[in-house]
């Protein structure tokens with residue numbers, strides 16, 4: 001496969017033709033905030049809006065997960081406009097997320113903590129009005145607990161569940177009501193769930209955690 005040379009944050013790197021800017025950066029040790037990106041998914045959902053970068057010659061920032069690498073590209077992951085967009089998206093996400101890290105089983109193993117540190121934003125930001133959901137927590141599985149209130153709708157669990165051949169998890173409803181749930185909205189312990197634990201492995205927050 002053809003190799004592409006480009007520059008990100010002043011660092012010259014190589015990537016494979018067809019790679020997105022996001023994976024090229026991550027593979028070369030350059031962090032760009034992301035939640036919804038899934039490497040093997042050919043069409044990124046680009047729903048989290050956290051991976052904005054600035055590209056020389058472009059009039060506006062672009063999402064790194066949807067932008068293919070090009071020869072000679074010069075990319076800035078820390079440009080003011082890109083950071084402004086990413087910070088706004090992240091603070092909007094936090095407005096619907098229950099931030100109680102001290103009592104969360106994912107504490108210190110949560111991508112939201114990493115992103116907050118990277119962007120220099122407090123998890124308890126009050127920029128936007130807090131609107132929390134109060135959905136029931138499902139602890140019926142012998143393996144894990146599912147707390148939909150902590151879900152950021154990244155879609156990673158839905159994707160890996162499909163890859164297991166079950167397609168047992170999916171999205172339901174729209175807008176603020178949108179939620180990841182089981183087929184038929186059954187509790188995990190009473191469902192066809194294979195208990196493979198892949199949803200726990202890919203969850204970036206404390207929505208799926210092992211018991």
Ligand code: FES
Nearest residue numbers: 046048049051065
């Ligand atoms: S990782 Fe690019 S929009 Fe979510």
